[in-house]
Amino acid sequence: MLSNSLLLAVREIRRNALRSFLTILGIVIGVAAVIVMVTLGEGATLQVRRQIEGLGSNLLIVVPGQRMGPGMRQDAPAFALEDIEALRRSVPALAAVAPAVTQSATAIVGNRNWSTSVTGSDNSYLQARAWTLAAGRAFTEGELRAGKAVCLLGDTVRRELFGRQDPLGQRVRLTKLSCEVIGLLQPKGQSGMGRDQDDLVLLPLRTVQRRLSGNQDVAVIYLSVHAERSMQRAKADVEHLLRERRHISASEEDNFSVRDMREIASMLTGTTQVLTALLGAVASVSLLVGGIGIMNIMLVSVTERTREIGIRLAIGAREREVLSQFLVEAVVLSSFGGLLGILLALAASLLLARVLQVPFVLNLGIIGLAFLFSAAVGILFGFFPARRAARLDPIEALRRE
Amino acid sequence: MLAEPGSGALIELMAVTKVYGQGAAAVQALRGVDLSIATGEMVAVMGPSGSGKSTVMNILGCLDAPTSGTYRFRGMDVGAMSRDERALLRRHALGFVFQGFNLLSRTSALENVELPLIYRRVHSSERRARALAALAAVGLRDWAQHTPAELSGGQQQRVAIARALVTEPAVVLADEPTGNLDSARGHEIMALLRSLNRARGITLVMITHEPEMAAYAGRVVHVLDGLVERDAATGGPSDAEQ
Ligand SMILES: Nc1ncnc2c1ncn2[C@@H]1O[C@H](COP(=O)(O)OP(=O)(O)O)[C@@H](O)[C@H]1O
Ligand SMILES: [Mg+2]
Numbered sequence: 047m048l049s050n051s052l053l054l055a056v057r058e059i060r061r062n063a064l065r066s067f068l069t070i071l072g073i074v075i076g077v078a079a080v081i082v083m084v085t086l087g088e089g090a091t092l093q094v095r096r097q098i099e100g101l102g103s104n105l106l107i108v109v110p111g112q113r114m115g116p117g118m119r120q121d122a123p124a125f126a127l128e129d130i131e132a133l134r135r136s137v138p139a140l141a142a143v144a145p146a147v148t149q150s151a152t153a154i155v156g157n158r159n160w161s162t163s164v165t166g167s168d169n170s171y172l173q174a175r176a177w178t179l180a181a182g183r184a185f186t187e188g189e190l191r192a193g194k195a196v197c198l199l200g201d202t203v204r205r206e207l208f209g210r211q212d213p214l215g216q217r218v219r220l221t222k223l224s225c226e227v228i229g230l231l232q233p234k235g236q237s238g239m240g241r242d243q244d245d246l247v248l249l250p251l252r253t254v255q256r257r258l259s260g261n262q263d264v265a266v267i268y269l270s271v272h273a274e275r276s277m278q279r280a281k282a283d284v285e286h287l288l289r290e291r292r293h294i295s296a297s298e299e300d301n302f303s304v305r306d307m308r309e310i311a312s313m314l315t316g317t318t319q320v321l322t323a324l325l326g327a328v329a330s331v332s333l334l335v336g337g338i339g340i341m342n343i344m345l346v347s348v349t350e351r352t353r354e355i356g357i358r359l360a361i362g363a364r365e366r367e368v369l370s371q372f373l374v375e376a377v378v379l380s381s382f383g384g385l386l387g388i389l390l391a392l393a394a395s396l397l398l399a400r401v402l403q404v405p406f407v408l409n410l411g412i413i414g415l416a417f418l419f420s421a422a423v424g425i426l427f428g429f430f431p432a433r434r435a436a437r438l439d440p441i442e443a444l445r446r447e
Numbered sequence: 448m449l450a451e452p453g454s455g456a457l458i459e460l461m462a463v464t465k466v467y468g469q470g471a472a473a474v475q476a477l478r479g480v481d482l483s484i485a486t487g488e489m490v491a492v493m494g495p496s497g498s499g500k501s502t503v504m505n506i507l508g509c510l511d512a513p514t515s516g517t518y519r520f521r522g523m524d525v526g527a528m529s530r531d532e533r534a535l536l537r538r539h540a541l542g543f544v545f546q547g548f549n550l551l552s553r554t555s556a557l558e559n560v561e562l563p564l565i566y567r568r569v570h571s572s573e574r575r576a577r578a579l580a581a582l583a584a585v586g587l588r589d590w591a592q593h594t595p596a597e598l599s600g601g602q603q604q605r606v607a608i609a610r611a612l613v614t615e616p617a618v619v620l621a622d623e624p625t626g627n628l629d630s631a632r633g634h635e636i637m638a639l640l641r642s643l644n645r646a647r648g649i650t651l652v653m654i655t656h657e658p659e660m661a662a663y664a665g666r667v668v669h670v671l672d673g674l675v676e677r678d679a680a681t682g683g684p685s686d687a688e689q
Contacts, residue, residue, distance in 0.1 A: 050565060061553050357549050360510060361563045361610075362538025364531045440510050444549060 048374070051367070055375035062347075069343040070383030072336025073423060077387025077416045078394060079329035084412045085395040087322025089404035091315050096405075098311040100176060100234055100243075104141075104274050105307040106281060108267040108288070112303050122301040124263035127251075129291055133267070136287055139280040142270040144171035147254050147263065153207060153247060154219040160206040164220055164247045166254025167268075174268040182214050182229030185250055193252030195225035201233035201244040218247070223257045225249065269304075277306060326412075333419060336383070341427035344376055348435045355435050356443025369436035376428020377421055384420025388413055456519075457617065457650055458484040458507060463516035465502050465673075476502040478673040479516065486617070489644045489651040491661035494670035500654045501622060503670065507652060508541055508620045509533040521617075538566055542611030544621035544653075548603040550595045556582060556606045557591040563614045581613040582606070585639060601632035605639070612643060619643075621653035625660050637663040 059066045111122040125145070133143045147166040152159050165171070169184045182198070189196050197218060204213055213227045234243040255262055271280045281304050288302055348355070358368060391413075399406040465477040476499045484490055492500050505511040506518055509525055510533075518525040520536065528536065537543075542563075550559045560578040569577065582591050585605040595603050604624060611619050624640065625633035641663045644651045653664070661667050662681060669677040 050568065053565065057554075057558065353549065354551055357551065358562070358566075359534065360508070360537065360543050360549075362534050362536075362541075362566050364534045366531075367566065441505055444545065 048370070051370040051374040052378070054371045055378050058371075058375055059379060065343065065347075066379055069340055070336075070379050070386070072339035073333065073380050073383030073420050074336075074387040074390060076329065076333030076336040077384050077420050078391040079332050080326055080416050081388060081391035081412060082395050082398065083325040083329045084322060084409060085391070085407060086398055086402065086404060087318060087325060088407040088409060089395075089399055091318040091322065092407055093404050094314050094318055095311060097236070098307060098314065104271040104277060105174060106269040106271060106277070106284065107305045107307065108269065108284065108302060109305070110265075110302050112300060123292070124265055125267055125302075126262060126264060129288065130264065130267065132287060132291060133269070133284065137280060137283045139271055139273075139276045139283065140269050141272045142170040142173040142268075144168065144174040144268040144270075145251055145264040146171060146266045146268060147251060147259055148265060149254065149258050151220045151247075151258065153203060155207040155216065158207050160203060162200075162203050162245050162247055164249060164254060164258065166249050166251040166258070168251055170270075171248065171268065174270040177234075178232045180230045180232045182227070184229060190250045190252065193250055193256050195223055195253060195257075196228045196250070197225045198229040198231055198248040199227055200231050200246040200248075202242055203245060203247055204230055220247065220249075221258065223253070225253070274308075277308065281306060330419075333416075333423060336420075337380070337423035337427040340376055340380055340424060341431060344372065344428055344431035345434070348372070348431045351435075352438060352443045352446040355438050356440050356446070359438065359440035360444060365436045368438075369432045372432030372435050373425065373428050376432065377424035380424030380428070381417065381421040384417045387420065388417060391416075456483045457486045457521060458482070458652075459517075459519040460503075460506070460513075461517045461519075463503075463506060463513040463518060465499070465506065465511070466514045476673055477506075477513070480670075480673070480675055482668065482675060482678070484650065484652065486650055487644070487648045488666060489641065489664045490653070491664035491667045492652065492654045492670060493656070493658075493661055493667055494676070498670045499673040500670050502673075504620055504622050504652070504654055507618075508543060509536050538563070539614075540617045542614060542616040542619040542649075544604070544607050544611045544619060544624045546623035546626045548595070548600075548607045548627070550603055550606055550610075552596065553594055555592050555594055556587060556598065556609075559595075559606055560609045560613050563610060567614060577613055578609075581609040584612065584643070585609045599632075600628050601635060604628060604632075604636055608636070608639065608643075612647075612649070615647070616649065618650045618652065621651070623654050623656065625655065625657070633657070633660060 108125070110124050127145065130143055130145045133140060144167050149164050150161065151164045152161050168190050171177070172179075172184060179198070180201070184198070185196065188194070197220075199207075199213060199218070207213070207218060208216070213230065216227050217224050218227060231244070231246075231248070236242060251264070269280070269284065271277050284304055285300065289300065292301060294301065355368060396406055460480050460482040463477055463480045464475070467474045467476055480499075480503060482503070492503060494500050502511070506513055509520070509528075512526055520540070525533065525536070551562070557575070557578050560581050561574050564574040564577060579588065579591060582588055585608050587602060587605055587609065590598060590602060595606070598606065604627070608624070611621075619640075621640065625636050628636060637660050640651060640653070643649055651664075655661050664681060666678070666680050668675055
């Protein structure tokens with residue numbers, strides 16, 4: 047019975063190739079839209095996650111002050127070098143403790159200049175922020191202690207100032223300070239928020255404090271925790287220690303905050319996931335519209351083919367055979383539309399992923415789901431027209447022109 | 448003429464009436480038709496327009512049920528059958544040739560003729576062979592791949608006859624099979640129907656307006672105002688069995 051209906055349905059579809067194609071266009075577009083949205087959305091989520099991992103694994107960031115409402119600021123003292131030493135001494139869960147002071151400055155080499163940000167820190171900064179060296183070397187103990195004028199260049203700064211020349215051993219002028227390039231950082235690319243992470247110059251902390259910022263403050267502390275499972279514990283220890291060192295009484299709020307990058311990561315990926323779901327939902331509405339299109343065309347087709355149905359009934363087709371022919375016709379049409387939609391979606395997502403520079407994530411689940419959904423649309427929206435066809439009176443149907 | 452149940456008559460109408468519509472709008476199309484047709488007969492049904500010929504045909508063809516009276520096909524009471532049972536009876540025992548041909552458009556002659564075999568679940572290779580044989584029997588072997596739009600009226604009617612014959616039904620019912628054809632084509636079709644009736648013993652009931660076409664049949668039933676007015680052998684060429 048099913049193979050019979052399939053035969054009749056396929057003959058009918060082939061006979062009306064153009065109409066059949068137009069019928070399924072809605073489904074094709076609907077399925078394609080859903081898959082493209084979900085694929086790109088998941089690609090974006092993966093990208094955000096990867097980039098946040100690139101900031102440094104198990105990273106805690108300590109800043110003075112509390113995150114408050116928009117526009118509100120709280121005056122809180124900066125950290126001092128002694129805080130760094132205390133953290134290194136008393137929190138064993140920490141793999142790296144990196145102080146940082148960041149300033150913007152114009153870097154000049156010959157007649158080229160580039161406006162960038164200058165960070166003063168030490169070699170633990172490389173560890174905490176997951177930087178590796180592309181060439182040259184890190185700071186020596188002596189350079190750090192003496193506050194020597196040496197620097198490491200991010201890839202963007204290197205490119206802007208030196209182009210294809212080798213920067214190692216050359217001198218770069220940063221405002222009043224002339225320093226020697228001793229190393230180059232491996233490029234990281236854009237951050238999840240669209241900031242160029244490679245646009246930086248790294249100097250010894252003491253050099254920046256003395257020659258650029260002019261004070262002993264440490265603005266930010268980057269902490270890398272040994273194991274992910276001890277993040278919570280490390281955070282608590284750090285908070286406890288800093289409260290003590292900053293003389294905060296039990297009744298007072300912290301005047302600093304320790305941020306866990308994983309929280310920020312899950313917040314950001316959460317946002318993209320919600321967005322993906324939303325776009326997918328919007329796209330599924332177009333699938334529904336496609337289904338209504340199928341119903342419309344099938345209803346028109348039943349009216350148009352009344353005489354044909356009369357002939358079939360007169361020849362001896364039973365009600366359920368006419369029903370199943372029309373139903374199978376609708377399902378074959380809509381699942382064929384689904385297949386076309388999947389192919390279109392794969393091509394479009396590959397292309398868009400390249401253009402938007404997000405990774406292409408193949409989600410077989412959503413593809414299978416979209417296909418099943420398109421077949422279901424055929425059953426759902428094909429049933430009513432099919433039943434109408436099956437219940438025609440053969441004599442009436444034959445008389446119709 | 449009235450045959451007893453189980454007497455062996457293929458088709459028996461007993462006091463069949465048909466009323467269309469209800470109340471004031473009701474039309475009494477048949478007022479009590481008695482008719483008995485034996486296997487192998489070729490019967491022409493004649494009568495003026497509106498006399499009830501098509502209504503009789505629809506009832507004989509199990510497309511419609513009588514309002515009252517009894518229709519027995521091979522002794523089975525058709526009036527008591529469900530819609531699906533009547534569909535199966537049509538599928539297995541009846542063939543139709545309609546006045547307006549009623550072929551599927553944009554569908555080759557071959558596929559049109561195959562259609563009843565598809566509903567009979569005949570396997571594809573056998574289906575094709577039988578459809579081609581039926582087309583050959585009506586002289587259209589070389590036109591199998593043509594669609595109705597590419598065929599003349601006479602050819603379309605022959606495709607319709609091939610479709611009615613391909614299942615080798617017990618009865619072929621034809622409602623004005625020559626009505627849309629010129630006289631020469633009409634005679635061709637009648638000759639074809641008569642030869643099939645003779646060669647294969649197919650019982651044939653046809654409606655016609657034209658006495659010269661009715662003359663091909665062995666028996667003519669005249670219908671007037673929903674009643675059988677006259678029922679006589681023509682002494683014509685068809686020879687009913689026994
Ligand atoms: N479906 C129908 N509804 C109402 N009246 C009908 C219907 N079919 C036929 N009739 C009426 O029944 C009578 C017999 O019709 P029909 O059997 O078609 O006659 P014929 O085929 O001899 O011209 C006519 O008066 C016709 O108007
Ligand atoms: Mg008529």
